[in-house]
Amino acid sequence: MEKITFEYTDITGGFWRRIQQTVSNVSIYNIYKRFSETGRFDAMKCSREKAEIVDPHIFWDSDIAKWIESLSYIIEKEPHADLEAVADEVVDIIEENREESGYFNCCYLSKFPEKKFTDRTDHELYCAGHLIEAAIAYYNSTGKRKLLDIMEKYVDYIYKVFFIDKSAAFTTPGHEEIELALVKLYRLTNNKKYLDLAEFFIDSRGQKNEREYNGVDHKYSQSHLPVRKQKTAEGHCVRAGYLYSAMADIAKIENDEELFDACRSIFDDIISKKMYITGGTGSAARGEAFTIPYDLPNLTAYSESCSALALAWFAARMSIIEPDSKYADTVERIIYNNGLSGISLDGKSFFYVNPLEIRTELLNRNTSQANTSENLPITGRLEVFDCSCCPPNITRFISSIADFMYTYQEDEVFVHQYIMSKTQTEHFIISQETDYPNSGRIKITAENIGKIALRIPFWCREYEIFLNGTRAEYILDKGYAYINLNGAYSEIELNLKMTPLLVYPSPKIHDCKGTVAVMRGPVVYCAEGIDNEFPVSEFVISGTPEFSEEYSDYFGTYVLYADGKAPRDEEHLYSFDPPEYEQAKIKLIPYFGFANRGQSDMEVYLLK
């Protein structure tokens, strides 16, 4: 199967149009300003003098790269001449300041050019990877190939140093990313060298002891085992997600069953044991890492924005190989929850850490809770932070969200995500009329499609499908309803019953014991202190609560109200009598919108 990339799809209205507009009109400018102010654009000049004033970090190239990539996706649909001029200028600066060899890294070139490729724990190859992705995106949307030429030359140099001469001080990157970028570059250019290099990095990983950060083991960078022997998700979640994505890419290209088995096994390990209900991963601030099964604390969740995105990209690659709705279900879980909570509703600011619970009284005080977020606050997003990997990652994710919608092989089309849109490829025309995720009613028109496979989302318990006004005949297999269209113009109506539902976390999740979450369609809800008069952590939801719904323009979706009870305020710590409760109604907002209205308590899980 192949993906129908976002370029072919116009998001014409509804939920995602609004968010993409915010990113296009606000976020991309705001990130530009903040990156300028913090010296990131300037740093591309690789000036040793400047480096003493504004110390370039080892990952600043990737910040700029992801900004260019985001911009590319935006200008694919809507011109931004001002920012395109900025991008052109950055490309010129990179061209001027790279080494003769093709090497470019603003941190190394300005601070210690003699040390390049000596430290595996630095991010040179990671930055190169993001610059490759930026180059491809910029070329695709503008037709300008200067950055692509620059990066092809740089990759030739990397190929020589790592693959031919083996003259670098290490074999595989400490932070994966370049592998998936090389596959993209191979796909664009058809130059086998790039695929060889990607496969070399993948196949060499975990084959010998390479340098790791102090105090972490080889799991941290997924270097503990050869990749085909890895069966569980381990280590730094973002590194992991990028590696697994590249593994899936290569498994597909090479039809490598062993590699695909490793990918599937890792994927299943994540979704069945190590993933938050929001699609987030990373339970521990220490190592920003996968930990052990069911270790999913809410208050101290790390759940980095980037790691959610990385899992979505991994899942999407898996859905290209194997038709099973668990992959697109995971994408859906992420795009409406942890993938979206990372950006503020106004598009200006961002989260790195996405907790599932906030208790303001525990913050910045001497409490029993390690404060994972002294630099990365959890009660309000920041416009820029030192380690600003997330902001431009979120903007490139949102701007190319349509990438997740369709895959096809021959005349069979899979519909993975429901988004108001029009798509036209060389082969197919397909459109969706829907205000999903606000309702579960989707009208699809399709032309020239032999068979269509509609994903029935994991959260949906009842649905109906109509084809040209009558009940459709379909075969349900691994979460997809397959309908024969035989190439005819077809009108399909999919009605997914969408009501608020209680979600029961596994009793094995320590922090969730005795609680439930609430979802409406794919959207996870949470309660914020600001909306409720009682402490939200003490509210108890009724057995089978009555929900009421109210559309909120502020959140762009529904807020909910649920019946339950809140304890009366009592002084004693321990009592032989049960606490007294009074009837109460709790207001729930979509999780992606938490912490937009000042510091407030927040709970995804409610006592039951």
Place this chain on the structure above:
Amino acid sequence: MEKITFEYTDITGGFWRRIQQTVSNVSIYNIYKRFSETGRFDAMKCSREKAEIVDPHIFWDSDIAKWIESLSYIIEKEPHADLEAVADEVVDIIEENREESGYFNCCYLSKFPEKKFTDRTDHELYCAGHLIEAAIAYYNSTGKRKLLDIMEKYVDYIYKVFFIDKSAAFTTPGHEEIELALVKLYRLTNNKKYLDLAEFFIDSRGQKNEREYNGVDHKYSQSHLPVRKQKTAEGHCVRAGYLYSAMADIAKIENDEELFDACRSIFDDIISKKMYITGGTGSAARGEAFTIPYDLPNLTAYSESCSALALAWFAARMSIIEPDSKYADTVERIIYNNGLSGISLDGKSFFYVNPLEIRTELLNRNTSQANTSENLPITGRLEVFDCSCCPPNITRFISSIADFMYTYQEDEVFVHQYIMSKTQTEHFIISQETDYPNSGRIKITAENIGKIALRIPFWCREYEIFLNGTRAEYILDKGYAYINLNGAYSEIELNLKMTPLLVYPSPKIHDCKGTVAVMRGPVVYCAEGIDNEFPVSEFVISGTPEFSEEYSDYFGTYVLYADGKAPRDEEHLYSFDPPEYEQAKIKLIPYFGFANRGQSDMEVYLLK
């Protein structure tokens, strides 16, 4: 009121006799051996050469002191000529190696004698305090006054340096303890100087900025405010408990209402907001400290053995001043739970940290939980540890447990604790026949007592009192049943209904949400993995469970069985269907006996 000290009471059988025998026959020897092996006894020679081999810690004097104090309490009742000879030898060594001035501290004298009293954060005055307590105890039980003389001379020196010359580099000790010891010394000798010095330390505390450990604020050592302005419990829990004890002592001696108000307010803050159900305090490993109200995590509880004991001593002092059962209730909570869990059932090994929950899969692995206990394990007690404050503290506590039983004023006697025993003072004869805490039936005989006040324990919901075979007339006031005996020989029977009860923690305690604990009388219960086939953290207790009881000789009290349900093992993380449960019965053991049978999961709180 005055306390009837333990010397007047013989514990003649039952629960505490057995534990005291273990301490007397096993613990005191074992601690001696371990302290010898680790060079602590040897270190008293203050040899600079030896110090290079075995580095004496700044608190080793206090380890030896508390061992001597424990031994003193033991030989008050039962001779141990071998260990008494050891103690005599240590006293000789101290006499030989102290400074001409009277100063003694094995760490300072062997390592940097020129630096004495220059660093407030060191433990010189703390060690001196423990040596004073040891000297008093040893004198009281053996009549030997050499150590007492040594310590009186040392105190004279401290008095000169701190009170007269003010020549030390600091004014008040960083770790409190000497204050309460000075009060004891004053009470023994009637030398007002000692009281003056104690009051000087108390009154000077928090009056000016004194040096604190790096990274902690002045709350750490309760130096943030003058003591009379302190209204909440703050900082390091052991330091706090010793300070509050001395404050209560002085409030009583000086009839200082303002100081007593501060004590009462602090005590109420602890028991209503900052105390574990086990009587433990200290929620955070960081600072071993009180944190904010209701911040009482179970898994990462610090709840140091010493801090529970310190709270018991503080509470006992309060009960001398003000007849209110909340004080003796707190003592009872501690002596049957956190105060006793610190020592293994065989008497050989000890806990520093006493968690309320153990999840073995989270230990020593890369998980989201900070491992508070890398050096101080929580799944098995150690025979000795580097910071071995707890072992000899627990032995002195248990050996003098009868200290908590009675107070009196004129011919009125308060019975605070129920322990099988015989007591004879110059004024009263009183005995208790009971197997408390295994049953709630207590037969008391009393002679020469005008009025007796029997504490009705906090956990008791129904009780009967008989005087000489007929129902007694009594007045209940602040938790005490007052009965007129008019000096006559009297037989009193107190029947406290003792059945297993559910305890409801405040909904404000985050880690206890949706759970209950189980108590039987004063004993808190817990479930261990080793006794149960299902994961104890996932068990759900029935609404009103049926309990069955079974006497366990191993634990010296009852084990319990309760009905409930355990979830079927299911794979999914999140489900729209509630988890499936099967009927199950959980075995509960007394909390004080946890972690005696190998590494195992443990839960005090069960889902409800």
